[in-house]
Amino acid sequence: MAETRNVIADYLNIAESGVTEEYALMGVGITKLDESFGAQSEGKCYIHQKTKSNSIKSYEEEFSFESELISDEKVVMALYNVGRNNLTGKEAEKDYIRVETFRPISGAENTYAARKFRVAVEVSDCSGDGGENLTVSGSLKAVGDFVDGKFDKTTKKFTALGES
Template identity: 50%
Template sequence: MKKFNLQLFDESRAALLRNAIADYAEIDGSYELMGTGFTTLDESPNAQTDSETYINEVTASTDITSYETEFAYESRLIPSQKAIYKLWKMGRDHATGSDAQLKYVRVELFNPIGEPSAESAEYTARLFTVANEVSENSGAGGEKISVSGTLHAVGDPIQGKFDTVAKKFTEGSFKGKYDTAAVAQS
């Protein structure tokens, strides 16, 4: 019996896999991919709300007042992976204040700006300043050492694009494949 890849016929139903989002940390002036060694790197916007019930209503009205964005991560301690080593070292050395902060870019690889090529591959992205909270370094005998923690956003994200070839972030309003009016809604 012939098997069909139904996603080829209906792209609107294809759910993204985790590798459709790339994460980069600025280490010593250049952006390093946070890939090999990371088993999770999740985003939680953590919207903060304010609710109020007016005297003529039974149901409360809620406003979003701010965000406390966090990125929980778990990784294996692979010293040759510069981003992992930097995060681990911040916790090991008990870094505080600006010494515990770094630039972090979240790149939406599913949302290209133009046509990616070997010379330039730009995607919609957000740049964050984050404070690194290392919560645990663990590993029992014979096990791989794990480093886990949370990157806490410091201030608002900066909207822009990231070129994965040049490893360069550019601030601005850019439209990717899924940001245009031409995207069909089903």
């Protein structure tokens, strides 16, 4: 049986300072959050072939999002404020954790397989027609490689593989 979208839980570090962590569930207000692996391939057609031989050389991971602008939802406002305040560089980056709740960690209650990303928040639009809800959309673009690990949904703590 196929899994439904709710088996992936997404958390964003909404803390103001880069020193502390305050992970909040990307839930209320978020209407879409898709993962695009962005595999980059390279192909060569050797002189004895009719068809190229391809290999994957890198990834450009990206998570496109859409949300309603709900002013009392911390995650939505953290995303919106990046665009509103025209943040750039490190100021536009956040930590993002993608939790696979369909992959529980044996012997650890409320703990699941997860990947931690550093992402550049790209807010592309804040829009809405007359009488309609405002929406905010954009992408979370991976900065470097992700860290594989586990996430405790109770304590909201990420632990990299190999750490205790």
